[in-house]
Amino acid sequence: MPARKQDRLVVRRHLRNVLFLGAPFVLAVVVALYALRHDRMDWFLAALVAGIAIAGLGLLRQESLFKQYRCPDCGDRLPNPPRKPGERLEYLCSRCDVIWETGFSESSD
Numbered sequence: 001m002p003a004r005k006q007d008r009l010v011v012r013r014h015l016r017n018v019l020f021l022g023a024p025f026v027l028a029v030v031v032a033l034y035a036l037r038h039d040r041m042d043w044f045l046a047a048l049v050a051g052i053a054i055a056g057l058g059l060l061r062q063e064s065l066f067k068q069y070r071c072p073d074c075g076d077r078l079p080n081p082p083r084k085p086g087e088r089l090e091y092l093c094s095r096c097d098v099i100w101e102t103g104f105s106e107s108s109d
């Protein structure tokens with residue numbers, strides 16, 4: 001029977017992603033909307049490109065955080081079985097005999 005452990009680092013990494021990518025993304029959207037209202041297409045396009053780049057980077061980081069989850073103890077890449085929406089994101093490390101709980105759930109999209 002594997003032990004259950006809470007991975008607190010994954011929460012911190014997720015919050016860091018939200019803070020450092022979410023805030024600039026919101027800023028890019030606000031700048032894009034402002035530029036659009038004031039007919040500044042150059043600013044609008046720049047903000048749009050920045051927003052898309054930030055969103056892409058954010059998706060990649062979230063992807064590597066949850067789809068390529070690594071055991072916090074041994075660093076092994078753990079299997080990521082298909083889950084139903086709402087199911088908890090937990091990862092079994094057979095080497096350490098630990099089930100890592102992330103505190104997150106599979107998104108419903």
Ligand SMILES: [Zn+2]
Pocket residue numbers: 071072073074075076093094095096097
């Ligand atoms: Zn491990």
